[in-house]
Amino acid sequence: MPSTELTRTYEVPAEPAAVxxxxxxxxxxxxxxxxxxAVRDVRREDEVTHYVAVERFRFLGxxxxxxxxxxxxxxxxxxxxEEATVHGDVxxxxxxxxxxxxxxxxxxxxxxxxxxxxxSAPFGLLRFAAGKAGEVQAARGRVLAERLAR
Structure with missing residues (x-):
């Protein structure tokens, strides 16, 4: 299955523990x-959290x-x-x-x-999925910094 990796680095005005x-x-x-x-059906098991996230896509408005x-x-x-890592699988x-x-x-x-x-996504879907993921990543740094600057 085709795959790609996207990486962005951003600064957040909060200590690592708060992030x-x-x-x-x-x-x-x-x-x-x-x-x-929305986030639903949150289940915690030791250091692992499982949940269902709802993504809303709009087509042609x-x-x-x-x-x-x-x-x-x-x-x-x-x-x-002063360091930590969060991992996730979707x-x-x-x-x-x-x-x-x-x-x-x-x-x-x-x-x-x-x-x-x-x-990773089936052929023909990777470009769309990577484009949306890149948009989310670009916004995430800004939103996280705004939230934690309060």
């Missing part, structure tokens, strides 16, 4: 991704489609108090699969986050 705490809560992803409109995706979320404290209808990670490191003004997505 980690925000990124391990499923409800915080609503709005952090412009497509994500008239037709909407709610895509229900299954998400598994894990966090790992780093070796130092299973979406249509054969789209994504794994992602947020590597969080202390930085002069708070944290530097390295946001990496590995995306």
């Amino acid at each position: 980690l705490a925000h990124l391990v809560e499923p409800d915080n992803y609503v709005g952090l991704s412009p497509l994500l409109v 008239l037709v909407t489609h709610d895509n229900h995706i299954r998400v598994t979320l894990r966090s790992e404290p780093g070796g130092l108090p 299973v979406s209808p249509g054969g789209v699969r994504m794994s992602y990670s947020f590597a969080i490191h202390a930085h002069d003004n708070g944290s530097r986050v390295v946001d990496t997505l590995h995306l």
Whole structure:
């Protein structure tokens, strides 16, 4: 199956522990991704969280489609108090699969986050999925910085 990897780095004006705490809560992803409109069926098992996220796509400004995706979320404290990682796996209808990670490191003004997505999709769907994922990634850094600057 065709795949691609997207990486963005952004700075967030908050300590790594605050960024980690925000990124391990499923409800915080609503709005952090412009497509994500709801989180349902949250189940926690030790250090792993499972949930269903609802992505809303609009086509031609008239037709909407709610895509229900299954998400598994894990966090790992780093070796130092000023670093941590959040990992996730997404299973979406249509054969789209994504794994992602947020590597969080202390930085002069708070944290530097390295946001990496590995995306695979059936031939013909990868370009669309990667385009949408790239848009989400571009917005995520800005939204996360705005939320945690408060």
